[in-house]
Amino acid sequence: MAIGGLDIGSTGCKVTVYDDTGKYVYRAYRDYPILRSTGEHEVQAEAIWQGVCEVLQDAAVHAPELTALGVTSFGESCVLLDEQDRPIRPIMLYTDPRGSGACRELTEKLGRERIEQIAGVAPHSMYSLPKVMWVKKHCPEEYEKTRRVLMMEDFVIYMLTGNAVIDYSLAARSMGFDIQSLEWSQEIFQAAEVDSSLFSRPVPGGTCAGQIKPEMAKLLGLSPELLLVPTGHDQVAAAIGSGVFRADRAVDGAGTVECITPVFEGIPDDRRIYDGGYAIVPYVIPGSYVTYAFSFTGGALVSWFIRHLAKAEKGLAKEQGRTVYEVLEEGMKDEPTGILVLPHFAGAATPYMDEGARGAVVGLTIEHSTSDLYRAMMEGVVYEMMLNMEHLKAAGICPKKLRATGGGASSGVWMQMKADMLNLPIVSLGNAEAGAAGCAMMAGVASGLFRDLREAAEALITEKHTYLPRPEMHEAYQKHYERYRRLYDAVRPLV
Template structure:
């Protein structure tokens, strides 16, 4: 028996296949373009659908006995379609600024805090609803013809099964889902004047949509009884793939974006969540919730540092047959010792995410001298990313987070130096997992449960979640980092007035 997970991202999608014992078997990947200009940020949903079908067909050709396919996707982006699911316009990305005026009108009518208490998210143009309002006002012919409004997970599931359903976690990215009653909010849809019946039916994370249609099974080379599963928003899928199921553990996605996903065993303090711009998202375990604390530049900042400054070090690393990251880490430790660096790096090179949500913030490197080397800047970037996570972690503790350990996935989890640094700075054990792509693993886990390959989440984790090393905090090092963090915590307020731009 084979199990597949489809992960739909903003620049490409992949279909990954495992067997029922949790062994990775293969993957297909396709890219698609996004169009970002002054008129808007859009992506062609038809290209996404074609890419998804191509990856599934490629894997089905290699593995004809795929028993189930789970679908996970990025959030917010939506498309209005006709009855057959044919898109009527280009899908608007979460970064698209259109809808800001409409969002403000919602806030004026309903109140920002009241909307957050219903939906779990502080109102913002990022989310889908205000953009739906923009389409209705500016493209009335599209809205009047629309039979469905899909996000990408339910869009793909509909085309595979004919069933229009969306899981709770992705539904919450619309800014129109009631996280307590687990249904669309009639109050919000009525105020927005968007027909709620056009939305897919909300269902629990990991719900089967049934078998693929006969036509699609024939077209893609799937078995006619292949089950299709609505998995989750990609960050929720990643937390599941990290084996994080209760408040004692948080997921740490050490990828391009650094994202911490803790679990709440009940609703958190909504006022703290509001002030920190944190979303409250229904989780796969009934009654539990997660949030996302993230920095736009996690691994992306490390890559930027290497690509911009480390040409000589790249050549040296190649000659020594090690990665340039290993070389820079080794150079720093040999020259300075494995201690906090002298530089302070504000990692807002692509703007600030939580808790600030400030697109106008800029990155900064403080403390440079004539003695500063590339490895010093590299080390400072690593520390800055983790300090930013500590800013978030301390706020989340006030909201009710009680985690005692973190499970790290992504490329950054392979760096022993970075993982130990995280444990020391956050003062919490960090367990590195072998998987880079936790979202796909989470999709396969839930799909495996839906088709009977796994009994439950615990059984799925035994098969799919592979721990490598646990890094324990060193109290002496924590105190050293803590002293430096007290200075870092003042950095945003000191730098922000100097770089201009609106908040």
């Protein structure tokens, strides 16, 4: 018996397989192109489906005993299918600006606060419902042909099983899901003049969606008894795969995007949480929710620095058979650099949600080195997370411990820096693919391999190292953070 996780991203998909003891067996990945033009950011549904089929065919060869598969995906974007289950048009990604007018119209009808109260999100054009409204208004013939509106998790599950179900956390990325009744909000859909029956049936994450269709099992070489399990939005899957099940815990997804996902009980009644762009998302633990505090440039900022400003260090690392990170960290001072980096190189996420924001580097002197600037890039990412944690704390969300996953979690320097700056213990995990692990854990529970998620966590999650905050370092960073808090307001009028 084997269990697996299928993670569908906006630029590629991957499947990871584990045996019945939780040991890693195999991983396959395929990418697909994003189509960008002025005012349009799209991906072809056919390309995503082809990528999914290819990774599943690979998995079938290397793990023919695969019996349960959890599925997670990026949020917001949806595919429109006709009565023959064929995609009608390309998928508009969350970064696609179309839908902004529809979002304004819906907000004018219902009011911003009413949408927030029902859907748990501040109105924004990135969500599914404004995009569907845009299609209905500007491409009415396409809307008339539409028989199903599916996000990526339920699209793949529907194609594999014939059952259209979506978990609560992904449904919450539509701007039309009632996070209290856990159903599609008829009030919002009626105001949007969109038929809610086009969308999949909402179910709790971890619900078995059914067995794979015989013809799909034959085509892909998979077991005809394979069970498909909706796991949730990708950040929720990462929280599950990090073993974050308590209301005072959070996962730090240290990937291309930096995202801290805390778990909390009950829905906060403080409106400031929506003012900061934070969503309230139903979690797999009944009565619990998560939110996303994120920066568009986490690991992406470090990668940009190495690609453009550390060419000499890259060459030296190649000569010496080391990594460029080792070269840059060699001799690095274990103290604040004094340089402030505003990490808005791809716009600002929470708490600003300002796509027009731009990055800045402040405080350079002729004495600073490449290594100093490298450290400052990492500091800038964490300062932004300090700002987010301050906003969340004001709304009553106060994680006491972080679990770190993703590529950035492999850097001991960065992890210690985060522990010092955030003043929280941080545990790095042995498995960088927390999303895949979360999917496999949910699949294991749904198939009966594990009794519950805690037992699944014992099998699949290993703790690598615990980084404890150092009071003297936190105090030193706090002084620079007071300067950082003023940086966005100082830079924004200039860009």
